[in-house]
Amino acid sequence: MEVMGAPSVVIGGRVVIVDDEVDFARGLARLVCGQFPGLEVEAVHSAAEALRTLSAKPAQLMITDLRMPEMTGLQLLSQALGLLPDLSMVVLTAYGTIETAVEALRAGAYDFLTKPIEPEQLFRVVEKGLERSRLLEENNRLRKILANKECGGELVGEGAAMRQLKRTIAAVAQSEYTVLVRGESGTGKELVARMVHHLGVRASRPFLAVNCPSIPENLLESELFGHVKGAFTGADRDHKGLFAAADKGTIHLDEIGDISPAVQTKLLRVMQDGEVRPVGSNRSSRVDVRVVASTNQNLEAAMQAKTFREDLYYRLNVLTITLPPLRERAEDIPLLAGHFFRAACREMGLAEKQVDPEVMHWMATHPWPGNVRELQNFVRRLTVFATTERVDMNLLRMVQQGGCLPVPMSKSQNGGDAALEPYKNAKADAVTAFTHSYVNELLAQTKGNVSEAARVSGLSRVALQKILSRMGESAARFRD
Ligand SMILES: Nc1ncnc2c1ncn2[C@@H]1O[C@H](COP(=O)(O)OP(=O)(O)OP(=O)(O)O)[C@@H](O)[C@H]1O
Helix, strand or coil: CCCCCCCCCCCCEEEEEECCCHHHHHHHHHHHHHHCCCEEEEEECCHHHHHHHHHHCCCCEEEEECCCCCCCHHHHHHHHHHHCCCCEEEEEEECCCHHHHHHHHHCCCCEEEEECCCHHHHHHHHHHHHHHHHHHHHHHHHHHHHHHHHCCCCCCCCCHHHHHHHHHHHHHHCCCCCEEEECCCCCCHHHHHHHHHHCCCCCCCCEEEEEHHHCCHHHHHHHHHCECCCCCCCCCCCECCHHHHCCCCEEEEECHHHCCHHHHHHHHHHHHHCEECCECCCCCEECCCEEEEEECCCHHHHHHCCCCCHHHHHHHCCEEEECCCHHHHHHHHHHHHHHHHHHHHHHHCCCCCEECHHHHHHHHHCCCCCHHHHHHHHHHHHHHHCCCCEECHHHHHHHHCCCCCCCCECCCCCCCCCCECCHHHHHHHHHHHHHHHHHHHHHHHCCCCHHHHHHHHCCCHHHHHHHHHHHCCCHHHHCC
């Protein structure tokens, strides 16, 4: 083998070369290093060594011999891709064993090279393989950003349980199976369902969330599966139904434990046959919808009590994601609280708050029976009622008691016997805080429609616009 041409391209990344012929592997590594000086290239001589080095430090490209003692290149291929799905794998085959190369491509290899190696061909494959891994990584990164954005939030938390949960969500999102998300109320089940959708292949298709108990029992069937005109009193036109609307996407059935036996039976049929039949119709149509159901109930007990169909339970429960209650992941509370404070201040157009350590400690040790939702609402209340940039125990106690606006203390004091603010300043602070929360609520309720907001509040449009500009707020933010 000889190096052809001078180093041409400066690219970065890590390449692992696996061959039990030590000199051959080293020779290949030297060739690649010579051509691409920016690369980190490692030559190893067994599949086990290759897996070890990959787990210790990820690589973007692996070039491996197919015939090795202990573990074949094909076995290595599947284990390495299990570890690093974006890894570009190139297999080395002896001349005339093209069938093995084809088999490797089917198993997920990116390309193959035939021995004896042509350096020019090697360089081309290395360059393209690295580019492919870079694009896949970039794609994943963008997909995650988009998922967080479109989910309406990110899954905050870095504790062990949360890290495991994020890994589970990523794995579940890559499959197409039905998912059952379990956990107490307010633990984030809907957020998880959205992430499963947005991180998966259906991300660009609709995600529809249905809170089953919020729809009257007699209407749920037609909401889900549609109805034809005249199917029942009041059905004055055909209605498509959520399953048809979510075609090729995902439907999130929240509180699945609460659906009636009749809807359970119909849902089971839809999931088994992949077809929906609208109420009053004798024609079915095919739908391709991924179901993510969630519940805070003990479905096993419901099954025993014969209020939940066993066959539906097994259909829904192909993959399970269980969310621990917040009190079992208290290590995430400061991060979550900080996240909610920033979000609340942004929503209300306020400067960021400084939270006293005592307040954080109280929050981190509070049991939060309503879980993350309760913490989020509590932080929102603290933000609304805070008249200074500090969130201290006085404010916390007041909000805890569901109290009214606190009397603001002087900003120069640090709690304890804090001095009162001059009346004029205190009143101005209280009015500002009130105005921010009132206007935010007003625009949220009227979905950013300024005329409607003016009508509801009794303010003139001009006065409302003035307040908005003083707050640095824009009604557009509240529109869908
Ligand atoms: N880990 C998290 N990071 C950021 N926000 C979260 C997290 N978990 C939950 N939330 C937020 O808490 C609120 C409640 O979450 P969600 O509605 O997903 O809970 P749920 O388990 O579906 O509740 P329910 O059973 O009552 O329907 C939402 O505003 C959600 O965005």
